[in-house]
Amino acid sequence: MQSDQARTTRLLFSAELANGTVSDTELGSPEVRRATRVADVPARGARIAQQVLYKLGRIGYEEHVASPLLAARRAVLADRADGAPRLLVRVDEFPHYQAWDDPGRFGTAAFERFHAIMAEAGVPYLIATLPRISRRPLSPRRLGSRPLEDREVEILRRIAGEGVTLGLHGLDHRTRHESPRRRSELCGLDAQATDGLLERGLGELAEQGLPAPEVFVAPYNRFDAGQLDVLAKRFAIVCGGPESIGTMGFHRTPQWRGETVYLPSYAPFYGHATEVLAALEQGTEQVAGLWTPVVLHWGWEAEAGWRELECLVARMAGDAAPWQEFFDAVERSRGDGHKARS
Secondary structure, three states, rough: OOOHHHHHHHOOOOHHHHHOOOHHHHHHHHHHHHHHHHOOOOOHHHHHHHHHHOOOOOOOOOHHHHHHHHHHHHOOOOOOOOOOOOOEEEEEEEEOOOOOHHHHHHOHHHHHHHHHHHHHHHOOOOOEEEOEEEEEOOOOOOOOOEEEEEEHHHHHHHHHHHHEEEEEEEEEOOOOOOOOOOOOOOOOOOOOHHHHHHHHHHHHHHHHHOOOOEEOOOHHHHOOOOHHHHOOOOOEEEEEEEHHHHHHHOOOOOEEOOOOEEEEEEEOOOOOOHHHHHHHOOOHHHHHEEEEEEEEEEEOOOOOOOOHHHHHHHHHHOOOOOOHHHHHHHHHHHHHOOOOOO
């Protein structure tokens, strides 16, 4: 068993290890050890404090994630550290979780416009995929859900064939909690119930002839820290977002945790297209050579009229990495000589 820190270090230097620029024996500097330390999940009070500090801008991606990771790379690679950005674009979600209640705004026609913009720009992305659609999913009351419609399945099959990566987005996006601060489809479920939800979601996608996802994207970005081991048995990568700070704490990204890679995304790379674009236009030095998770919501971009998205994808073209490259880097970073999943 390789340590989480050792695997995280190899993921940070994945390209250089693959091409022989560096070897494992060169990755023991203090800067590397500090940057790749995988912290425990903090106690609840500390997580709440981190969430407050994040909202106040006191902790954030550039200072507390990118800066130490870049310092580690420069300590080893010197002037060779600043490679091209490796943006991992994740999109939430299709079908849209409000597709039943408001198909005019969040139905297939709007999503096809989104996909056309991404495809024309040549920007690869992962789509968080819902196996079922709920009626009024923001209510914890059981108000019904439906399977995917033929047109939704057809679109998912087509875009998967065009290179879009599918990630499982829970089962039906139904929150179990009324409060907006606690919305989650998973939090509070025990291990058996969590695994049952995953089994059902994966089964419904398989019944539609869709590829089995290797990535999990929790609805509302919330899952209990104790559920990570259950998720790790099925997924190579588990994504997070700002809301995950309250359940997992604030962590550097990406990092190995047990038998999965935890990939949270934070502002300014989690948000509206205009916010991501502003960060990239300030310069890509803060993400040079780093795996940088970017999260967009196509529903937000539809409501904004697409123009901001079009500007962003024109800027991202060439810097967005295919997810397969990340999958390959994850497998190489295991360091135990075998692939855990077929």
